[in-house]
Amino acid sequence: MLASRLEVSTTQLIASRVNMSAAIMSSAGKMETAPFDPRFPNQNQTRYCYQSFIDYHRCQKIKGEDYEPCSYFKKVFTSVCPNDWVEKWGEQIEEGKFPGKI
Amino acid sequence: MASWSSLGFQDAASPLMEQLIFFYDYAMLVIILIVTLVGYMMASLFFNKLTNRFLMEGQTIEMIWTILPALILIFIALPSLRLLYLLDEVGSPEITIKVIGHQWYWSYEYSDFLQVSFDSYMLPPNELPDNGFRLLDVDNRTVLPVNAQVRVLISAADVIHSWTVPALGVKADAVPGRLNQVSFAVNRPGLFFGQCSEICGANHSFMPIVIESTSTDAFLNWISSSSD
Numbered sequence: 001m002l003a004s005r006l007e008v009s010t011t012q013l014i015a016s017r018v019n020m021s022a023a024i025m026s027s028a029g030k031m032e033t034a035p036f037d038p039r040f041p042n043q044n045q046t047r048y049c050y051q052s053f054i055d056y057h058r059c060q061k062i063k064g065e066d067y068e069p070c071s072y073f074k075k076v077f078t079s080v081c082p083n084d085w086v087e088k089w090g091e092q093i094e095e096g097k098f099p100g101k102i
Numbered sequence: 103m104a105s106w107s108s109l110g111f112q113d114a115a116s117p118l119m120e121q122l123i124f125f126y127d128y129a130m131l132v133i134i135l136i137v138t139l140v141g142y143m144m145a146s147l148f149f150n151k152l153t154n155r156f157l158m159e160g161q162t163i164e165m166i167w168t169i170l171p172a173l174i175l176i177f178i179a180l181p182s183l184r185l186l187y188l189l190d191e192v193g194s195p196e197i198t199i200k201v202i203g204h205q206w207y208w209s210y211e212y213s214d215f216l217q218v219s220f221d222s223y224m225l226p227p228n229e230l231p232d233n234g235f236r237l238l239d240v241d242n243r244t245v246l247p248v249n250a251q252v253r254v255l256i257s258a259a260d261v262i263h264s265w266t267v268p269a270l271g272v273k274a275d276a277v278p279g280r281l282n283q284v285s286f287a288v289n290r291p292g293l294f295f296g297q298c299s300e301i302c303g304a305n306h307s308f309m310p311i312v313i314e315s316t317s318t319d320a321f322l323n324w325i326s327s328s329s330d
């Protein structure tokens with residue numbers, strides 16, 4: 001119970017902070033992409049992709065499909081993940097075979 | 103691009119490559135000084151007739167030839183580390199592209215605002231235009247805006263490949279199941295060539311990389327016409 005509440009609050013926190021920076025960027029009329037994430041400061045960005053994918057589905061599961069801030073994670077993982085990976089994971093989720101915890 | 107009898111680097115097209123060339127020149131300077139000094143000392147030892155059979159120790163010279171090389175190494179290591187961390191820096195990227203290595207071509211994905219993806223094959227010699235570059239030109243170039251901070255995420259679909267553009271100072275292995283990141287800003291418009299740098303099979307030599315750096319407007323035109 002506590003764990004899930006904690007998860008929601010961090011999700012909201014990240015989403016709100018990021019929405020702000022995204023708004024600034026779009027007001028400047030620039031192209032925008034997934035920002036640098038200090039959790040993944042290394043050359044290996046595999047987890048940035050995977051974590052954003054998981055976060056998106058967790059966010060949807062907890063807050064419902066229409067909850068707007070969740071779309072931030074979708075933006076990140078579409079920018080960062082190879083299309084093949086997203087497709088494969090999507091199929092796995094549909095078939096109930098996705099190994100991650102959503 | 104590389105051309106005949108060029109022994110050094112290609113001209114830098116990104117701040118990273120400029121820094122790499124500065125560091126190379128600096129390190130070469132140190133190396134040449136050391137080789138000259140040691141060469142001179144060896145030659146003079148070979149050709150003189152000095153003997154000193156009773157010399158057992160020389161504390162002063164031992165101190166000098168221990169501390170001096172250590173200092174020289176520090177003066178090379180510190181700029182080298184600075185450069186190492188600079189190469190890892192992404193700053194605030196303005197655009198992300200994904201590069202996937204296949205046997206034997208590269209495929210590119212732009213998914214920030216418009217979904218664009220395409221395969222980039224080498225032009226075979228019989229289809230090459232008269233002004234084309236043999237073994238380097240591709241059918242679909244990777245177009246990027248000039249002066250924008252670009253993040254490139256590199257992966258592979260089958261075996262290990264390696265994506266590299268020497269003029270931009272970037273190279274990273276494309277490993278299946280892993281996403282490697284490199285980042286650069288191209289500081290002038292132009293065509294920049296690279297080749298797969300990890301032996302990946304029969305046609306390893308025939309999967310070149312072409313970056314076409316152009317103005318932001320031209321880039322936006324290209325991406326919106328490619329997304330249809």
